[in-house]
Amino acid sequence: MFAIYKRELKGYFIAPIGYLFTANFLAISGLLFSICTLQRQSESSVADYFRYLIYAFAILLPLLTMKSLSEERKTKSEQLLMTSPVSVGGMIVGKYLASLTVFAAVLACNSLNFLLLERYGDPNFRLIFSSLLCLFFIGALFLAIGIFFSSLTEDTLIAAIGSIDVIFVMLAVHFLSDISISWVKKAVDWISILARYEPFTYGILDITSIIYYVTVAAVFLFLAVRVYERRRWA
C-alpha cells in the first residue's frame, strides 16, 4: 500500500496535474478569501469564506481524483496493478491517501493567507482552526467520492462530472431543511454535510460530525474496492 501511495504521490508532481491543481486551488481560494475578508475590510467574514470554499471543493477536489483509477484503466496499467502483490483495498487506500496528502498540503499552504488577517486585524484562530479541521474532513469525504467515480469509468471527464454532481446533490440536501415537516428536517440535518459543519464555525469540535464524514468516506472507498474486486475476478 505504501508503495502505491508513494508512486501516486510522486505522480502528482512529476506530471503537471499536481501543480495545476495547486495553482487553481490557491487562485480560487485566494479570490474567495479576498472577496470575503480583504475587500470587505471592516465587514470581513472568515465564516463566509469557509462556506464558499466548501462549494469550491465540490469542483476542485474531483479534478484531483478523476485520474486516479480511470487513467490506469485507460492506459491499461491497471492490469499491472491488479496482478501486483497488493490487495485491491490497499491499492485504493494508497491512491486515496496520496490525494488526501496533496489536498492537506495545499490546504495548509493556503492557510498562510490567514497571516494577512493577523497583520490587519485580530482574527480568532481557534475558530479558524476548527473550521479548517472540518474542511479537511469534508475534503476527505469529497475525495473518497471522487475515487469511487474514478473507479467506475475510464473517462476522466465523466469521473469528474459524476463526482461533482453527487457532491452538489449532497450539498443541496441542506436546503431541504427549510421544510416544515419536522422528521424530514431532522433527517436532512442528520445527513447534511453543511448542517454538520455548523458547530465547527463557532468553535466546537463535534466528534459525531467527524465520525459521519469519516464513515461516509469509508463507504465510498469500500464501494470503489467492490468495483475493482468485481472487475478483478470478472
Added chain:
Amino acid sequence: MNNDKQQIKTRRKLKYGTLSAGFVVIVVILCIAVNLLASGLSAKWDMRVDITDNAARFYTVSGATKDILGDYFKDEPNWKITIRFLAPEEKVSDEMVLELARSYVSTFDGHVDLVFNDIQADPAFAEQYTTLTQTALTANHVIVEGRYHVRAISFNAFYYFDTESGEKVSFTGEKTYTAAILRAGLKESPKAVFTVGHGETLDGLDLSRLVGERSEAIEEASHLVPFIDSLYDMGFEVQAVDLNKGEIPEMTRLLIVCDPKYDFMGFDAENPEADSEIDAVRKYMNGFGTSLLVAVNSSTPELPNLMEYMEQEYGLSYVPFASVTDNDRSVKGSGGKMLLGSVPEALAYSVDERILSPFNGGERFVFNNAVRLTVDKSNRVQGEGVLMNSSPSAVCGGETGVYPIFAFNSNAAAIDNPEGGSTENFRYKTAYLLGSTDFLSANGLVSQYANRALTESFLRIANTVQEYAAISDVLFVSEALDITTGQARLWTVVVTFVVPLAVFTVAAVVWARRRHS
C-alpha cells in the same frame, strides 16, 4: 482439490456475486449504525469539544458557575431546574444560547433539564407565563423554571450590545443563565419594603395588614393599591419597616421611601455609636439590598440627611418645592402640573436600556406635581442616568428646559463576605429617585398612560438578582480589518494571481521538461 475449488468459487461469489451486493448493504447499514450510535452517545455524553478561548468559553460552564450552583445542588439534591425553549429544538434561532443550555444540562446532570415547547403550534402554552414579561413571549425567549420562581429571558439578554452600532460586543450567556437559575431556585420570595415613620404614604397605617396576600393590601392607602398590586404581580412580598424600631428584612430587593414628609435620622452627635436610619439604608445597599426607590414631589420639604446620602452615594438629589410644569405639553385641564415625560434619546447604562426596552418612544407617561431633580454629571460618582425627562417646553423657576423627573444610579459592587476577607461576588446596586409620587398612584397607574408598563418594567429589573460570581462575559472577536482599499487590492493580486502564477510556472516547467525528456 474439489474442496479447494468450491472454496474459491465461494470466495469469488462472495467478492463479486450476489453476496457482494449483500456486503455493500451490510457496510452501509454498519455506517448508519455507527452514526446512530455516535448520535445516541452524544445525547448522553457531550461529544463536543469547545475550543473557544480558554479563559472564558462560549459554550462551557466555567468553574465559577460550577462552584456556585454545585454548592446549591449539593445542599438540595432534589433541586430541579428546567430550561425551556419555546420552539422545537431544530428551530431554536440562537444556537449559542441553546448550546450553552446543553452545557448546563451535561454539567449538572440530573438537576437541569432541557425542554422544547413549540408555542407556534400551541400558542395557549405561552399564556401561563404572561405575567413574566411585558412583551409577548416569542420563540426568541427562553424560560428558566425552578421550584419557586420562573424567569423569562429574551435571547437578546444573552448579549451585550454596542449602544452606538448595535453590534454584539460580548456573550453574557453564562452570567444570565446562572443568575436566572439562582433566582428560580430561591425559596423565599423577594420583598419590597416601604419605610414608615417619616410621614410616608403608608405611615400610621396598620403595617401588619401589608403582609400576606394582595387582597389584604391596606385600603386606606387606596391610591397606592395599584402600585402594591404591581409589586405582587411581579412576585414581591410587600412589607413595611420603621427603621427606628426594626431592621430591613433579608430578601428585601426593593426598599421604597414614598413621599416622606420628615427627614431620616442621620448621625447623632449625642449618641455617636448608635446606628442611624441612614446607616440602616446604607447597610442595606452595601449588603444584601439591590434597589432603593425614593419618590418625592413638589411638596416634599428639604430632607438634608436623606438627600445628603443620595447625593454623596449616587449623585441624585432634588430641589425642594421646585415644581416642574408644562403648559404646552401636559394633560388637558391639569394646569400644566401633570406633565408628560419622554424617554431620553441616549441610553447610557444597561439598567435604563433594560427598563425602557419595551417602549418605542410613542408612549406617554404622566408625572403629576413633579419636582426638579438634579443628577451629578461631574464624574464624582459613576453610573448615574436618567430614565425619564420632561419635554423641552417644561418650566421650572421661570426657566424653560429639559428637566430629569426619574433618575437612577447603578453600579456593580462587591458583596460583603460574611466570613470576612475579600470576595469575588458582585451584585448590581441601583438607586432610583422619582420626582413625582403621583406617578405611582392610581391616577398614573390606572390610566391610558404607560406609567403602569414603566413601573412593571422597573420592578422586573428590581426583582432580578443581578448577581454574578466572577463570571466573565465572552467577548466576540471583531473580524474587522484595519486595511486600506489600496492594501486590500495589492494583497488580492498577490493571493489570487502572483502565488498561483508561481505554482503555474512550475507546472509549465515540469510539463516542458517532461516533453523534452
